Amino acid sequence: MAPASSAPADKFDDDDYPAYSMGRAAEMLGVTPAFLRSLGAAKLIEPQRSSGGHRRYSRHQLRLAARARELIDQGTSLDSACRIIILEDQLTEALRLNAELKERMESA
Numbered sequence: 632m633a634p635a636s637s638a639p640a641d642k643f644d645d646d647d648y649p650a651y652s653m654g655r656a657a658e659m660l661g662v663t664p665a666f667l668r669s670l671g672a673a674k675l676i677e678p679q680r681s682s683g684g685h686r687r688y689s690r691h692q693l694r695l696a697a698r699a700r701e702l703i704d705q706g707t708s709l710d711s712a713c714r715i716i717i718l719e720d721q722l723t724e725a726l727r728l729n730a731e732l733k734e735r736m737e738s739a
Contacts, residue, residue: 645689646689646690646691647689647690647691648689648690649678649679649687649688649689649692650687650688650689650690651687651688651689651690651693652685652686652687652688653667653678653685653686653687653688656688656692656693656696659693660693660696660697660700661700662696662700666696666700667686667688667696669709670695670696670699670709670713671686673709673710673713674713675695675696675699675713675716675717676688676692676695676696678692695716698712698716699712699713699716702715702716
């Protein structure tokens, strides 16, 4: 029997499950596959690969790509847009950890 985490129903709610092909992801975002490859080259998103070697994207990665597209459309360079998004994610994680540690300290 397969582990519960690989059950089909779990994949519907998993933001990190690589459910979208490059073509579908590009279509959903209104970008070219080359744009998605450029985000990979800039290390913003690193898609998983299917058994056939094709790039597969998760919903989380698509949200990052959409944010990059917004920033680029506003005149930000690709490299700067990727750096901004990476820093925003790092700040969000640091704030989450800080709140978690604060909560632990208050309950101790």
